[in-house]
Amino acid sequence: MKFLSKSILILGAVAMIACGDKKEEKEDQITIGDGNSQSQSETTMDKASTEVNASDKDVVEITIEGNDQMRFNKDTLRVKAGQTVRLTLEHVGEMEETVMGHNWVLLKQGTVINEFGQKAVQAKENDYIPEGTNAIIAHTQLIGGGEQVTIEFEAPAAGVYDYICSFPGHYSVMKGKFIVEE
Numbered sequence: 001m002k003f004l005s006k007s008i009l010i011l012g013a014v015a016m017i018a019c020g021d022k023k024e025e026k027e028d029q030i031t032i033g034d035g036n037s038q039s040q041s042e043t044t045m046d047k048a049s050t051e052v053n054a055s056d057k058d059v060v061e062i063t064i065e066g067n068d069q070m071r072f073n074k075d076t077l078r079v080k081a082g083q084t085v086r087l088t089l090e091h092v093g094e095m096e097e098t099v100m101g102h103n104w105v106l107l108k109q110g111t112v113i114n115e116f117g118q119k120a121v122q123a124k125e126n127d128y129i130p131e132g133t134n135a136i137i138a139h140t141q142l143i144g145g146g147e148q149v150t151i152e153f154e155a156p157a158a159g160v161y162d163y164i165c166s167f168p169g170h171y172s173v174m175k176g177k178f179i180v181e182e
């Protein structure tokens with residue numbers, strides 16, 4: 001009798017351990033998003049994580065650096081159509097705005113960079129943004145070393161767009177592709 005009750009106790013403990021293991025396994029499955037499982041709790045979890053992704057999709061944060069060597073640190077930026085783009089331009093150099101100023105200018109499709117750049121040179125009083133231009137989708141202000149600026153804008157329709165720094169002479173090397181995916 002004594003032996004029997006001991007056995008039941010051990011069995012009970014084993015069952016509890018087994019139960020615990022099973023629960024952990026299930027949580028692992030949820031974490032990796034196993035879509036094969038049909039259990040109610042996992043279906044609910046899947047829905048919740050989809051919602052999180054959807055809200056992440058609405059705002060995309062991008063940081064791009066400009067330096068004293070007249071370079072951006074990225075030549076390609078990717079976003080999705082319909083997203084709100086929160087873009088930060090960071091001048092990681094030390095040179096002044098009048099010598100090594102940088103901005104970030106997103107151009108409409110069909111804009112010829114050279115032509116735009118030449119117009120920008122004449123717009124010194126306006127941070128090298130040609131007054132009344134309709135060639136720009138979004139742009140930051142001009143900044144110098146140690147400064148940063150953040151802008152927010154809606155991603156345009158899917159496609160490939162050019163971005164440049166419009167400070168005189170910079171656009172030939174400070175440029176890249178802004179890719180908007182469906």
Ligand SMILES: [Cu+2]
Binds near residue numbers: 103165
């Ligand atoms: Cu520049």
